[in-house]
Amino acid sequence: MWGASGQASRPDTTGSPGSRQGSPSSPIGPARPAEDLYDLLPDDHRHPYDMPEVLRCILDEPGLVEYQPEYAPEMMCGTGAIDGMQIAVIANARGMVRDAEGGPPRFGGIVYTKSAEKVAGFIETMNRRRRPLLFVQDVSGFMVGPKAERSGIIRAGAHFVEAMASATVPKLVLTLNHASGAGYYAMAGQGFDPDFILSLPTGRMGVMEGESAVMALFSRQLEELRERGEVPDEELRTRMDEVREDYDRQLDARFAGARGFVDEVVLPGELRGAMALLLRAALNNPGPHLGAFHLPPGVV
Amino acid sequence: MWGASGQASRPDTTGSPGSRQGSPSSPIGPARPAEDLYDLLPDDHRHPYDMPEVLRCILDEPGLVEYQPEYAPEMMCGTGAIDGMQIAVIANARGMVRDAEGGPPRFGGIVYTKSAEKVAGFIETMNRRRRPLLFVQDVSGFMVGPKAERSGIIRAGAHFVEAMASATVPKLVLTLNHASGAGYYAMAGQGFDPDFILSLPTGRMGVMEGESAVMALFSRQLEELRERGEVPDEELRTRMDEVREDYDRQLDARFAGARGFVDEVVLPGELRGAMALLLRAALNNPGPHLGAFHLPPGVV
Amino acid sequence: MSPRSAGSARAGKAGRASAGDPAVPRVRRLAEELEELRARLRLGGGTKRIEREHARGKWTARERVAALLDPGDTFVEIGLLVAHDLYDGRAPAAGVVTGVGRIHGREVVVVANDATVKAGAWWPETIAKILRAQEIAMRCRIPIVYLVDSAGVNLPYQGGVFPGKYGAARIFYYNSLMRRYLGIPQIAAVMGPCIAGGAYLPALSDVIVMVEGTSFMGLGGPNLVKGAIGQTVEAEELGGARMHTSVSGVAHYLAEDDPACIEKIRVLIEALPRWDGSGAVGGGGAPPPPPTTPPPPPSAPP
């Protein structure tokens, strides 16, 4: 019987996924060292940061070549490459964004009517060019309110969702930071069967942030108290804290990993190696990347 | 505002599914009144009953026209019609069944090597003839033991499963009584995406009957007691009863209905009307009845 | 003669004994218990809530479905029992009526939120039932009608509704594929609230009918708009039927009330071209011939 007699040589299992940066088949490095992500990503997840620089830690040199950079810039679209493979990238900008028509500034991470239409068109063009799609998520949701509704944001949002859902090229998703609400859906949420979903440890996928949940669940009570000039009592405050904590726990990338809502949580240094391998794996199939399986033509 | 003023006429919602036997589009009645099912099905679910007669309460006259009735008769295959629509039927016989080679009698409801191969071949033939398949489940599992394993029951069972899983015609399932173990899988279990699954109130879908679960969980303990000439103490007996009760509760058709493991639990009188409608609905699609959706040819 | 024993005739059928009475034969007892469970589940949120909907000028989900389908024809409800033993009975039929019936003789799938059950909000099982209904439409290639009347995600249970491969997102995935590739007609009627992500169900259908005064579509309702951007606005102005059919153009038809809305859907279904199975849309006419070969005389084996 093998092994019982002496110390059998056993394979080394210490290597972690994607860490073997210099794997024979990926000679090209990222435009900027992946370790810089530790500094580029903010200490407070609500704070803005420089998305183009973050993308240079992921893409080959020169990083993102942006498409319509001056139009609806809260949604960034462009082309780039990973390990020499040409892809199209859709990412949420962060921080405040100027409105070209002099209107109020727009919030990065929020999808508006114009940005939804911009991304829908871009996805359909890239799909025709057979470029795989990479969705880099830091999305908080769609814009609400009369201005948005009257401008038909539901129709624009539906166009964005339909274009993403029906694109037949490989779809990769990277959850960078926020990934909430219908915005998460539009940015290739898991229910749309993207090819792979990776999350950094900073990913926060969930229906809404704790703060918004507190508002949704307690706004009426808080409103009444305010009208009576009272403040929330101790019991209400603890209940609100519990909701915040509960949501924060469920927003952690490890909670998403535990439920299989992401394929894997990867470290910044492992990101490119993992994406290069998964993209190359997906590119083995020239057929439509839709659904669990696709029967070859002629199966009756 | 409508309705606020007076008593608005409202649609009658009392009709129950499938009960409108005489619907304009189903002139043909079953070979035998559906209400006879109340008498044909046994008071004790373990007792045998006459499957051909049960099928006459479901199919048009003359009921099932059996295929290879003398070969591996524990699995019944044949053709029939529902409301004029030609279908192929696979059903588990019940009670003891003679072995044509003089071997020990075989148990109805159990799938053996020969019956698995018989059904696999029948399904593939019917699929080529484009006949929709109806699986009538009263299955307890596959045969175990050295004789079965040495005869390659795993290979035969796999052929049965693959033929059923890859048939592209519409598949309907009727859970009549037992539906356990890998036998339930082979008889178009829900994981194989059959078109529709209906259950009579007597359906018992589950991994195994309560008795088998008690055996699986306690056989070693009971064995040790027997060797020591002791009988199970009160505490062990209660635990065994609890397991039995728990499994019986989960085997009830309403538990399966509550979990969506069947599409609907129907009464004997509603069965034909429901199956006729669902079959006609399925026949709107000549394409392969596989998976959640099937993209038309040419989608790249 | 096959080796199986002949059936034995049973003494005359027992009358309707009370359910659970051991003297009643098992099959009959199980059938009676099922009928009682069904009767309870079909009341949805109960008579008080049903009355409240009527007082608002609205039909209930089951009244809408009954009016939508051909009178006297079969309706097979799918999933009536789902979740009947969960949430202490607060989610009868998981708050949504789904099934297969006929409109103008043509098989269709129907999905109708039940506003008497937690205002039609989405439980995890509501999603499973809607997805099942969409998969039936895609598997059979028959039209699907959505009668929308829902307060959106049932927040305390969002963990089973929002995320995941088989969460609510998949509804919009199937919407998109039916619309772009599968040629399956999707008709949506907004007959009550339709909020947040839920708005994408009608928005990704082929056509939207909104009922005057009782319907609302918006990515955020008035409360969320107040909280998020500090604007106070009424539902009607924010996303009512008039706004969406005249200003935003998100909806296509305005119906005066439930009866008119249901009648409009029947008209739209009747006008649909028949699916001839080839993907090319043929003109109206008989349903496609069922694919089975000409039936051999019943007595001949295959």
Added chain:
Amino acid sequence: MSPRSAGSARAGKAGRASAGDPAVPRVRRLAEELEELRARLRLGGGTKRIEREHARGKWTARERVAALLDPGDTFVEIGLLVAHDLYDGRAPAAGVVTGVGRIHGREVVVVANDATVKAGAWWPETIAKILRAQEIAMRCRIPIVYLVDSAGVNLPYQGGVFPGKYGAARIFYYNSLMRRYLGIPQIAAVMGPCIAGGAYLPALSDVIVMVEGTSFMGLGGPNLVKGAIGQTVEAEELGGARMHTSVSGVAHYLAEDDPACIEKIRVLIEALPRWDGSGAVGGGGAPPPPPTTPPPPPSAPP
């Protein structure tokens, strides 16, 4: 210049502070906490159980995967964190290692039961991970290798394993479709027990390698056979590697031990014809050209 603010360089990177220490920047802290969680999960059932497998002459699941894949190349594990916070930590990685790696330079999917975690038994989450691995193989059209070593259904949790649309049956559905229509190579190695319905995973693959002395395939194990038909029989005689490769013919190759079994799989993968995407199986050779058009110079917009 785009309107967004330029990135600001941060002070030098902090050393490896203890996880959870608020002074450590958030991103670094989350990364360190992740590495600690991973290290724990990769031990599976723990060193004692790992030793027990070695004493039985078996490699662990992770040793088998490491030996199977090209040394030095990337392995992306999928689902390492699944169920890490469930069952009081008794189901690390849900008892199965799944991921994407390369064999002879060719991308493959790997599924390996972890016998140190409840003898590789199926938890509900084990099924979800196996289905995810199969869907990756079907979505990418790359070979899938199953290293089977499982005691079958984890009975106390059978309610989440056996029934349902996405229960264990779906594994055999995907097996069947890959084998009959999708032309996706499936290679199964039975390197431990493979009992009841679980036997259909290898049985519905293209080829089965069984390891002498440590593998078993049977629709019922010795206990069930004793209980069901009163026969006492040893596992080896009932369903061992020799019986299945010489008498039943259910298995195709006999391997002397784990190293030989793993090497046999590498040989089988290398011999596979390349998938040329057209469904017609071309000869060996370079992987199919990626479908992207010739890349425009990076600086030019699309």
